[in-house]
Amino acid sequence: MPTTGEKPGIGTYVCVKCGKSLFLNDRTDTLPPCPKCHGTEFKKT
Numbered sequence: 816m817p818t819t820g821e822k823p824g825i826g827t828y829v830c831v832k833c834g835k836s837l838f839l840n841d842r843t844d845t846l847p848p849c850p851k852c853h854g855t856e857f858k859k860t
Contacts, residue, residue, distance in 0.1 A: 819848045819855040828857035836860070 816831070817823035822845055828837045832854035839846065848855055 817846055817857045817859060819846055821846050823857075823859065827860045829860050830854045831856040831858060 817828055822843060823839070824842045825839055825844075828839065828846060829835070830837070830849040830852065833849060833852040835849050835851040835854075837847070837849070837857070846857060849857075
């Protein structure tokens with residue numbers, strides 16, 4: 816499960832806590848905390 820601070824790669828990640836989607840468009844992007852609830856665990860969709 817990708818977490819804040821990791822570089823999980825290009826794709827859409829959904830916050831496990833609130834369901835907010837984030838999109839990373841570069842493999843070097845770092846996964847930020849959820850902008851809605853500050854959650855730190857995500858699942859890739």
